[in-house]
Amino acid sequence: MILVSKYCVMRRHTLIEDGKLIFESNPDLKYSEFLSAVYRNLQLQYPKFFKMDELSKTGFLAAEVLLSGRTDNRNLQNENMPVYMICRSSSLETDENFELTTGAEYFPSPSVFVYTLPNIVLGEIAIKNKLYGENTCFVCEDFANEIVFDYICQGVRSACPNEALVLFIDQYHGVGEVLAVLISEQRNENDGITGFTIEHINELLNKH
Amino acid sequence: MNCRILVSGMGIVSGIGNNTDETLASLLETRTAIGELRHLNTIHRLPCAEVRLSDSEMKAMLGIPENAVYTRTALLAIVATREALKMSCIEKGIPKRIAFINGTTVGGMEKSELYYTDFLTNDNFNEYIAAHDCGACTEIIADYFECFSYVSTPSTACSSAANAIMLGADLIRAGIVDIAVAGGTECITRFHLNGFNSLMILDKQVCRPFDETRAGLNLGEGAAYLVLESEETARLRGISAICELSGYGNACDAYHQTASSPEGIGASLAMKKALASAHLQPAEIGYINAHGTGTPNNDESEGNAIVHVFGEKPPFVSSTKSLTGHTTSAAGGVEAVISILAMKHGFIPANYNFGEPMKSLPFEPVKAKIEPAEINHVLSNSFGFGGNNSSLIFSKTDN
Amino acid sequence: MEELILKLKEQIIEVLNLEGMTPEDIDENAPLFGEGLGLDSIDALELIVLMEKNYGIKLQDANQGREIFRSVSCMAEYISKNRKF
Numbered sequence: 004m005i006l007v008s009k010y011c012v013m014r015r016h017t018l019i020e021d022g023k024l025i026f027e028s029n030p031d032l033k034y035s036e037f038l039s040a041v042y043r044n045l046q047l048q049y050p051k052f053f054k055m056d057e058l059s060k061t062g063f064l065a066a067e068v069l070l071s072g073r074t075d076n077r078n079l080q081n082e083n084m085p086v087y088m089i090c091r092s093s094s095l096e097t098d099e100n101f102e103l104t105t106g107a108e109y110f111p112s113p114s115v116f117v118y119t120l121p122n123i124v125l126g127e128i129a130i131k132n133k134l135y136g137e138n139t140c141f142v143c144e145d146f147a148n149e150i151v152f153d154y155i156c157q158g159v160r161s162a163c164p165n166e167a168l169v170l171f172i173d174q175y176h177g178v179g180e181v182l183a184v185l186i187s188e189q190r191n192e193n194d195g196i197t198g199f200t201i202e203h204i205n206e207l208l209n210k211h
Numbered sequence: 212m213n214c215r216i217l218v219s220g221m222g223i224v225s226g227i228g229n230n231t232d233e234t235l236a237s238l239l240e241t242r243t244a245i246g247e248l249r250h251l252n253t254i255h256r257l258p259c260a261e262v263r264l265s266d267s268e269m270k271a272m273l274g275i276p277e278n279a280v281y282t283r284t285a286l287l288a289i290v291a292t293r294e295a296l297k298m299s300c301i302e303k304g305i306p307k308r309i310a311f312i313n314g315t316t317v318g319g320m321e322k323s324e325l326y327y328t329d330f331l332t333n334d335n336f337n338e339y340i341a342a343h344d345c346g347a348c349t350e351i352i353a354d355y356f357e358c359f360s361y362v363s364t365p366s367t368a369c370s371s372a373a374n375a376i377m378l379g380a381d382l383i384r385a386g387i388v389d390i391a392v393a394g395g396t397e398c399i400t401r402f403h404l405n406g407f408n409s410l411m412i413l414d415k416q417v418c419r420p421f422d423e424t425r426a427g428l429n430l431g432e433g434a435a436y437l438v439l440e441s442e443e444t445a446r447l448r449g450i451s452a453i454c455e456l457s458g459y460g461n462a463c464d465a466y467h468q469t470a471s472s473p474e475g476i477g478a479s480l481a482m483k484k485a486l487a488s489a490h491l492q493p494a495e496i497g498y499i500n501a502h503g504t505g506t507p508n509n510d511e512s513e514g515n516a517i518v519h520v521f522g523e524k525p526p527f528v529s530s531t532k533s534l535t536g537h538t539t540s541a542a543g544g545v546e547a548v549i550s551i552l553a554m555k556h557g558f559i560p561a562n563y564n565f566g567e568p569m570k571s572l573p574f575e576p577v578k579a580k581i582e583p584a585e586i587n588h589v590l591s592n593s594f595g596f597g598g599n600n601s602s603l604i605f606s607k608t609d610n
Numbered sequence: 611m612e613e614l615i616l617k618l619k620e621q622i623i624e625v626l627n628l629e630g631m632t633p634e635d636i637d638e639n640a641p642l643f644g645e646g647l648g649l650d651s652i653d654a655l656e657l658i659v660l661m662e663k664n665y666g667i668k669l670q671d672a673n674q675g676r677e678i679f680r681s682v683s684c685m686a687e688y689i690s691k692n693r694k695f
Binding site for chain 2: 086093095098101102105111112113116117118119120121122123124125126127129130132133134135136137138139140141142143144148150151153154157
């Protein structure tokens, strides 16, 4: 069975790891300021973070909560770990920002263009954590998509070791949210927090 | 349950042809589609490979009313999907669960950027708002055919169609669907023409993949799909296969958002994974259809990866992007069809416009078409921004 | 030239999202790429856009940037000789 072994939720100015609140900011902060506050709270030393768009920052921070420490520990490091992402609004806000740079004042911005693809989130996570495994990005109206869940479970079963990182993520116009889960194939259902199913993922999303 | 995945149909539309027959003819004659832009309304005079058909012509072909709300990306896809379904005799045989897996990045954006100010100032084109996003594009295409019970839209830039084909195969192997129609579609938009131009990776002339003087890529557009089914489903339907999808692999380069690692780490991993899944040795591959965009970075990276996996004397290598342009999200599908045509008809397509060998590589691509050529297994590479690298292997079947 | 160098540093910090940096933190003679600020290829492209947008200087070839962007001082010198406005 595929189980969630660790999870992290970031939304509405809070950061939660495995059910515990680990950071909360002033609710009046703009989303961009909240992201910077989380970065500082996690004490990250990664200046490239500030070049990312808000979608990539959102996914990157959630991945950091789950993966930091692993890449330093050879026993836990898994460079073949697949990473999957399901998002609703894709990179729409960055697409709009790029479009603005090709308007009347015509100066298309290469650094904005780089982020006009949702799967760059996966690229940023892979670059930081040196992950060379499979990665795929799905754009879905609803996170509860059977095909995507089945595909991810198949991916975990064929990965070596049988573990994957999955992001359920969305960000648009000052509102962002992400549920990041580390999932693995286990024999015993007590070896994880909950099963990796549409029902349980919705429960985690609704709980926080 | 790793059943064999057969290809029972394929469809394609690109600058070099509106179907598989025209595409084959262009490949055999080494005829490039790269030239001046005729459909896209832009200030740029950059060489691109547009599909010859206008939206109106495609609607007429498909029996769609002129004023119906269809984006160019969707129309290209319907043209290609229709050919694929017909070739596979989809209506034949048993009731079946069929998935439509569509890779695209621009979706309906070519209409959104055209009507953007209209959306803000009047209601004349509001129906195109709902046609904008990638998922909606997939649904619009699927709805035209009324035979699909599952749809999905993997969106990973230039490896989207290849990833769609892999997803289709995995769905069949997992027993979730019986048939998967998988590939990708993309039309040229001002948005990504400007974007690629801002990255300074477009060539102002026809591109020269794997050439020492190469200076960038040319954008193209198109759509291509494969009909995939298990051996069992094909047997029950009484369908003979065109070939087999014998292996595939996806890996991450983990190096940079838009550039590839100089050593081609991700590319090597993807090709090795594909070979392992096909249970093939590198020497058994008869032809590599390279990603070969013609950028200084990609061709160096991919060239090094090919040497790493296949040695200093690899199989025949060519990039067909100097014929079709870089069709971005459709490339994995377009080049899968080209690879299969090459294998079935026994020739190696030319790496058109190649002149001077790269000093850093011990091999050269195929300068002129080679015919006849016996190819039992062909490998096709598609690499996307974000370091998303995919490789597909197709093999001859006995029938 | 001093004024141009200061202005350039402010523009670079803004355009390249160099969070938390002030002009005082940038040594105008230190390499911009490689060590120094450790900028990458996308940053180089943004500097090309900055040159055109703020000074009217259009570079056709990304490789020209290699010499011009060696340091802030090099950039300032090139701009003062070639600026259109």
